[in-house]
Amino acid sequence: xxxxxxxxxxxxxxxxxxxxxxxxxxxxxxxxxxxxxxxxxxxxxxxxxxxxxxxxxxxxxxxxxxxxxxxxxxxxxxxxxxxxxxxxxxxxxxxxxxxxxxxxxxxxxxxxxxxxxxxxxxxxxxxxxxxxxxxxxxxxxxxxxxxxxxxxxxxxxxxxxxxxxxxxxxxxxxxxxxxxxxxxxxxxxxxxxxxxxxxxxxxxxxxxxxxxxxxxxxxxxxxxxxxxxxxxxxxxxxxxxxxxxxxxxxxxxxxxxxxxxxxxxxxxxxxxxxxxxxxxxxxxxxxxxxxxxxxxxxxxxxxxxxxxxxxxxxxxxxxxxxxxxxxxxxxxxxxxxxxxxxxxxxxxxxxxxxxxxxxxxxxxxxxxxxxxxxxxxxxxxxxxxxxxxxxxxxxxxxxxxxxxxxxxxxxxxxxxxx
Numbered sequence: 001x002x003x004x005x006x007x008x009x010x011x012x013x014x015x016x017x018x019x020x021x022x023x024x025x026x027x028x029x030x031x032x033x034x035x036x037x038x039x040x041x042x043x044x045x046x047x048x049x050x051x052x053x054x055x056x057x058x059x060x061x062x063x064x065x066x067x068x069x070x071x072x073x074x075x076x077x078x079x080x081x082x083x084x085x086x087x088x089x090x091x092x093x094x095x096x097x098x099x100x101x102x103x104x105x106x107x108x109x110x111x112x113x114x115x116x117x118x119x120x121x122x123x124x125x126x127x128x129x130x131x132x133x134x135x136x137x138x139x140x141x142x143x144x145x146x147x148x149x150x151x152x153x154x155x156x157x158x159x160x161x162x163x164x165x166x167x168x169x170x171x172x173x174x175x176x177x178x179x180x181x182x183x184x185x186x187x188x189x190x191x192x193x194x195x196x197x198x199x200x201x202x203x204x205x206x207x208x209x210x211x212x213x214x215x216x217x218x219x220x221x222x223x224x225x226x227x228x229x230x231x232x233x234x235x236x237x238x239x240x241x242x243x244x245x246x247x248x249x250x251x252x253x254x255x256x257x258x259x260x261x262x263x264x265x266x267x268x269x270x271x272x273x274x275x276x277x278x279x280x281x282x283x284x285x286x287x288x289x290x291x292x293x294x295x296x297x298x299x300x301x302x303x304x305x306x307x308x309x310x311x312x313x314x315x316x317x318x319x320x321x322x323x324x325x326x327x328x329x330x331x332x333x334x335x336x337x338x339x340x341x342x343x344x345x346x347x348x349x350x351x352x353x354x355x356x357x358x359x360x361x362x363x364x365x366x367x368x369x370x371x372x373x374x375x376x377x378x379x380x381x382x383x384x385x386x387x388x389x390x391x392x393x394x395x396x397x398x399x400x401x402x403x404x405x406x407x408x409x410x411x412x413x414x415x416x417x418x
Contacts, residue, residue: 014394016041016049021058021078021390029062029075050076056397058082078102083144083393087378088127089151089194092116092221095123097130098375102383104205108134111372120171124184144396147386148187149378151194152177153222158239161191190381196233196242197377198331199226204380207329207366215325217244219312219334221270245269247315264315268308270333276304287333294340302340309341313348320353320360331365331373
């Protein structure tokens with residue numbers, strides 16, 4: 001059936017609404033004239049559309065930078081409170097939930113310790129329970145959650161959303177996580193490696209802010225890298241980029257469960273650190289014990305942590321030669337050792353990297369997020385990369401939309417390709 005003139009105008013108005021919202025989501029507060037120029041629309045058209053978006057609570061006006069006359073010019077911005085982004089992160093022994101507004105401000109968050117042997121389905125139950133509690137506690141509308149960014153350990157197959165960890169005893173191994181989370185949460189879902197989400201958190205809110213080519217390295221029980229290249233998350237051809245811990249540093253070294261020998265994680269991960277220091281600090285030594293002893297000047301602890309930094313730095317030197325990052329952010333539990341670890345790491349990069357790239361900026365993670373960094377990054381990923389986010393926001397505030405219809409729309413929403 002031919003589209004009526006009224007229908008064509010309505011479709012055009014809808015397309016323009018989505019175009020302006022997309023620009024504001026990507027660029028942030030923008031003057032009307034610049035918005036019209038970037039959208040290739042007349043100022044009259046922009047004014048009309050903005051008026052409607054403001055009436056629906058999607059766009060707000062705020063004071064901008066002064067112009068040449070010293071007068072503040074009003075800018076337009078997406079209303080931070082118009083919707084909510086959800087981030088989830090699943091580590092070895094914790095589940096974390098984070099809710100943020102459209103400006104990346106935290107609304108609420110919670111975490112819960114879990115048994116390391118707990119199965120993947122039960123872990124989703126824990127996350128769903130934490131989410132329900134936060135929604136009830138803060139009086140939030142579930143229908144205003146526009147998507148969930150989920151962090152899991154191991155590579156995530158880009159095409160399928162299946163977790164393809166090389167360690168078969170991991171609870172998420174070969175789980176079709178994208179389907180499972182969408183079925184349970186009834187939301188658009190982005191599945192990511194959790195170190196990659198930590199990189200996203202640092203890139204948008206921490207030590208990597210404003211850096212186009214960033215490498216984040218998480219030093220914990222596992223070792224992995226998250227790459228932001230030319231301002232975008234880099235996942236690799238099949239989604240396996242960043243498995244830094246399984247770089248062999250000793251071909252004659254101990255066998256790794258991944259099938260390789262002498263992997264970096266066997267020498268520089270938390271289990272290796274604790275194993276090296278048990279004769280010195282006792283059989284029940286923890287990471288906190290090691291960090292405290294190193295801070296107090298314990299030579300043995302300082303030496304082991306320096307070895308971690310030196311060995312990791314040698315591997316990173318090769319990556320600097322290959323990728324030439326502007327900045328390397330070091331995070332994870334072991335990074336809390338500070339300069340005891342970071343100074344040998346920088347020294348190794350300067351020793352083994354090419355002259356042109358060896359002065360790369362190496363800094364500690366800036367966000368005081370601890371183990372919940374991945375969940376914060378998950379929410380940020382939804383706000384930055386979810387396809388159709390502007391369309392979802394328009395749908396969310398459609399005057400004719402009914403709650404039941406919105407729930408069905410959420411259930412049928414396309415998955416975000418991780």
